[in-house]
Amino acid sequence: EAALSNHLNINNPHFDIVLFSYKFGKAHYPLTKTKFIARLAHTAKDTSLNPLQGHTIRIGATLEYLLQNISFEVIKTMHIVQ
Template sequence: GLCPLTRSEFLHHISQITVLLGLKPFKGHGIHIRGTLEYLLQGLPFEVVKLMGKWSRGSFQFYLCQHAIIK
C-alpha cells in the first residue's frame, strides 16, 4: 500500500523534478519560505502562518522584510 514519504525522500523527489524541469533544485529551507509566502498571499494572518511554520519572531520578520510585497 501507500506510505508517507520521509522528509529526505520528499526533498529528493522534489529536487529531481525541478532538475528535470530545468530549474535549480529546491532545498528544504526554500520550500519552507515559498510555502510561507503562499499562505500569506492567500490572506492567512501573520500569527497563524508563523505558528504553522514554526518560525521564530526574528526570522519571520526578516523574511517578511525581504519580501515586502506582502502587506
C-alpha cells in the first residue's frame, strides 16, 4: 500500500494511461520489462547485490509481493525469483 501510494505521489499517472507508468520530464511512459530490469540492476549495483537477469525474475508475482511490503529477501525464498 505504501509503495503504491509513493508511486502515485511521485509519478502522478493520469487516469487514461497505464497504472505503472513513470514520469520523465513532462511526459509519462509505460513501465516496460526492459526499464524494470534496468532499474533492478541499478538498485542492485547501488546496494552491492548481484543484479538479476530478465529471465530469472517473475516480474508480475514479484511486483505484487513488493506492493504488499514483503521484503525482496523473503520473496527470493519463495521461488518467485530463481
